[in-house]
Amino acid sequence: MKSEHIPKATIERLAVYLQILGNLGRDGVNIISSDKLAQACKVNPSQIRKDLAYFGEFGVRGVGYYIQELITAIKQSLGIDRHWYCALVGVGNLGRALLRHNEFARRGFIIRGAFDCDQDKIGKVESGLEVICSKRLKTKVRDLGLEIGIITTPPERAQRAADYLVESGIKGIINFAPARIAVPEPIPVEYVDYFHQFYALAFHITLSQHRA
Amino acid sequence: MKSEHIPKATIERLAVYLQILGNLGRDGVNIISSDKLAQACKVNPSQIRKDLAYFGEFGVRGVGYYIQELITAIKQSLGIDRHWYCALVGVGNLGRALLRHNEFARRGFIIRGAFDCDQDKIGKVESGLEVICSKRLKTKVRDLGLEIGIITTPPERAQRAADYLVESGIKGIINFAPARIAVPEPIPVEYVDYFHQFYALAFHITLSQHRA
DNA sequence: TTGATTTTGTTACTTTTTTCACAAATCAGC
DNA sequence: GCTGATTTGTGAAAAAAGTAACAAAATCAA
Structure with missing residues (x-):
């Protein structure tokens, strides 16, 4: 999937994911599944995968998401990979x-x-x-x-x-x-x-x- | 209509209505229709009527809403008619x-x-x-x-x-x-x-x- | 290499929210 | 007191968002 109209709520959640991924990254975690991230954010795991799908494919099937890569991807998606x-x-x-x-x-x-x-x-x-x-x-x-x-x-x-x-x-x-x-x-x-x-x-x- | 589950978005909009009604009230306006208020908030007029309907009937058909009354009603609905x-x-x-x-x-x-x-x-x-x-x-x-x-x-x-x-x-x-x-x-x-x-x-x- | 296991990406389905449309209520003028 | 013009409140329809389910891809052990 890619672009089309993106719900306001998705943008808000991306900001939340970013926050939590940042904290996890600082704690030394490298990989996380949509399931685990969902627990931390208190949302549905499908929700996370769908939110991310608007912007691209950032995960690895059978593995999960590399936290640093995902952070970069979300920042790029939001347009905050710059000043x-x-x-x-x-x-x-x-x-x-x-x-x-x-x-x-x-x-x-x-x-x-x-x-x-x-x-x-x-x-x-x-x-x-x-x-x-x-x-x-x-x-x-x-x-x-x-x-x-x-x-x-x-x-x-x-x-x-x-x-x-x-x-x-x-x-x-x-x-x-x-x-x-x-x-x-x-x-x-x-x-x-x-x-x-x-x-x-x-x-x-x-x-x-x-x-x- | 009354109570049941109330969307989070409704609560957010009530806060916006309150803000705008407050500014209108200070400008000396006494009555407003859902149509006019909708323009000021950039939402659909039905949306406003429905949002308010969750809490009661605050308007007068053929007339509109008395601003001060509506402010009081919304504050009560949100639970901010107190310290x-x-x-x-x-x-x-x-x-x-x-x-x-x-x-x-x-x-x-x-x-x-x-x-x-x-x-x-x-x-x-x-x-x-x-x-x-x-x-x-x-x-x-x-x-x-x-x-x-x-x-x-x-x-x-x-x-x-x-x-x-x-x-x-x-x-x-x-x-x-x-x-x-x-x-x-x-x-x-x-x-x-x-x-x-x-x-x-x-x-x-x-x-x-x-x-x- | 194969098979079992995991976890994503995506389609189909469900639920929620928004918008539309109109009857019911109000008011002003005659 | 009736008529016409408004504008609300609300049920029905439409649109949007969220959830579930599963095929496709990756990994690992044998």
Whole structure:
């Protein structure tokens, strides 16, 4: 099998597989079967084989998957076998926290530009990056080769940030602001709000208590 | 309709509806139809009606939904029409960032205990909370009425943190550590890792470039 | 080399989720 | 109070995702 439409859930699971394979690899394991990996991820083994089948044949029948090879294959499939340069728009509390968070670079997402439209912030230096006026995004995106935009503005300014980013030729957007944004069709947007998971947890706890 | 099994995707969408309704409410809108809300969320209007139908009848035929009422109804459905007291385990960089992040309290998730097993950290004060030895979780969970555990340890210590939390009688866990954890059946766990969204974005960008 | 055993890749089947379509309810104007 | 215009709630249909089952490939022992 190869390509066609790939379910969103598959992409999410690939990220999980990657996480677990990484931990296993660090523990010195070399080979794993879909069955064992499935146990570790708490999914169905067929599910794993099917998810991987969208991208190619990475296993060896009768043997299983070579962990390092599989990690490489999944990274390639997701497009994270390379660096991505990012623009961060909105240098507030959250923005600053992300700029300081060096996990970004470790995972291959390198924030190379920090932008804000507040005159008081422009010119200041945050984690080694000078804060630049959002209106200058276009030039910077071109000059620095930025491909991903990270929105960390307050919700009411998220749409404007998105507009600047789109206009500047950015290729995709991660929106941390608690607001939906509208962008032209081809540009993918992902929303991040970990309170959604808190809500889901509150729901599940409440549900099980209601049953009891 | 009422209760039965509710899709995970429905819960996620309810959180999105809530976000958008909140923003609309602040803008002074009072009533909205499933059609308009659907446009704002970029989902199918039937989807919205069906999602809500799992929990009750909140709309008025021929009219639409009263926004404030709907917000209340969704919050009740999710179980976030109340406060939740939380225990945070693992006072590293991420843990400290979350402790400082006052959005938690604003959204009704109040972190009332900070725990770590590192002797150097125990006794120190972070954002007004004294860091307590993880082994004392049980007493504190009882005395402070903590219901949700937030794991922010390094991945290799996530399972132990989970074990302490489960033993202490916690009702649910949010795991920020990049590792899967095993807990007894009835206790719900939600995983938070925003790099998954970065991966999804990288994938979509790569895909569309491949097509071009 | 053959046969037993393992485990993948893939097709067929099952279940779940989403979308469609329409009756039931509401409201405004006459 | 009736008529027409809306818009919900919901059962039926369609689409999508997940699971099971098995042939094909690989390994190993005899």
